[in-house]
Amino acid sequence: MKILMVNKYNYIKGGSETYYFALKRVLEAHGHTVIDFSMKDEKNVTSPYSEYFVDHVDYNGAGGMFAKFRMAMNIIYSREAKKKFETLVKAEHPDLIHLHIFQHQMSPSILDVIKKYHIPTVYTAHDLKMVCLNYKMMHHGEICEKCIDGHYYHCAVNRCVKNSLSKSCVNVIEGYIHKWRKSYDAIDTIITPSAFYMRKFEEFGISPERIVHIPNFLDREAPVVKHSTDAKKYYLYFGRLSEEKGILTLIKAVTGTNMQLYVVGTGPLKEELADYITKNQLTNIKLLGFKGGQELIDIVGNAKAIILPSEWYENGPYSAIEALQLGRPIVGADIGGIPELVKENGYLFESRNAISLREALEKIEQMDFPTYQQMERASLYLYEENYTQGIHYELLQKVYQNVGITL
Structure with a gap:
């Protein structure tokens, strides 16, 4: 065919x-x-x-x-x-x-x-x-559903496309023409x-x-992870460094704690995050930049848990599916499609709420090893049942x- x-x-x-x-x-x-x-x-x-x-x-x-x-x-x-x-x-x-x-x-x-x-x-x-x-039902950092029932003029009123009136108007015209x-x-x-x-x-x-x-x-076999000296000692965020991903909320959640956080990726917030970490002397947070291939697999596979702190309507993020395949627990925001990826394999927290996120991480910190292993197995099971x-x-x-x- x-x-x-x-x-x-x-x-x-x-x-x-x-x-x-x-x-x-x-x-x-x-x-x-x-x-x-x-x-x-x-x-x-x-x-x-x-x-x-x-x-x-x-x-x-x-x-x-x-x-x-x-x-x-x-x-x-x-x-x-x-x-x-x-x-x-x-x-x-x-x-x-x-x-x-x-x-x-x-x-x-x-x-x-x-x-x-x-x-x-x-x-x-x-x-x-x-x-x-x-594309994402979000403008100026806030969730928005005002265009429901095809009321596209809200896009121009709110300058939803790159905060530009002209670009927003072009999209409004596009929307109405193809609706008609x-x-x-x-x-x-x-x-x-x-x-x-x-x-x-x-x-x-x-x-x-x-x-x-x-x-x-995923159309790959489960990759082999090389054990590292810091295995299970750090939490990991990997993905785009942008506002809607909730990375700033994540940084605030681990500020003032002994939790180790690795951040992998690049994006428009890269410099702002680096300045914030330096200014506040946050030695428990490491910005690792872009990683790929086996190096990324090893970083993900050795993480204590993967964090999905999104503040917009995520769909089915590949970062989460890759984490499931490697048996990593997930701490995710209760927004969009993320709750579908967090069952018995982790914890949900209130999106945009740094305190709620910290509390979810503390649950993992206080967890005994057998319970943690059950959570790892739950991630593998969720992957095998849904994402092969x-x-x-x-x-x-x-x-x-x-x-x-x-x-």
Whole structure:
């Protein structure tokens, strides 16, 4: 079977691309042909379909008034993406289309092609763009659901997109145009990596019959962890260093304690965090910067627990799934899809509440070793029951079959 997969980045940029390439490997291992449609970029993985990719778009780059106008039009409706997508569809005749992140750089214009050729289509909702114009139901550090029922004008009123009135207005126009045109009706089934996102889509007016929850997965065997001298002596946060991830709340929670915290990653808060740690002489916190490969596996695998302090509606974060596979307990905020990853394997705390987070960490500090081992086993069990390649493919088969495709 030919499956045309669409994602605007054809290289590992984040969790959605991690999923995209893992799914591609799984589908190909089962004998299917996967056709790529993406955006041109020097970082791209080599693809035999790159001639069809849309030209690179950088919305953060400099440019004059005309360039900015063209970019705005591209977000609303990209004629280039529609034309190239249709050319690819006509050349390859896919049996099914599986959409991932396609808005902005490609725009919903490609949905017109799907409607025209009546191709069965599923969409993995890695974010909330379909119901929230800035992707994450959050602006200026606060959760926001004012656009429920398609009242997109709130995005402009609150300058939800990068605190810019002009950028927010472009997204408002995009939202209303595609609502009026019913562009997203081209999608037969929406897959959400978290049950929370499924419920949120339903709350925002998407028919429950169109939505199915399938967790993300890892397509690797459990890696071997090299034991370190500081094993089980530190807590770990690894991921993007940005405000919505709750890293500042985490820093405050361990300030003034003897708990050791390692922070792995980079992002816009990197310098602010370093200054805060230096200014307050926090010797129990180490910023380790970006890590990858076996080095990251060892850091995660030797951690006492992984902390997910998010303050926005997380979906199904890969950092948590990787922690589960390595048998790490999790301390997570009670927001978004995080509670689905914390059962008997850790503790939840009130999002944005440093005191609540500290109390959760203290429970682990005071725990006896047999209870701690039970928590490690609970993480492994949760992974095996929900996040393996085999389970994911089985569930995906059912979704494809429901839209008229047999794998």
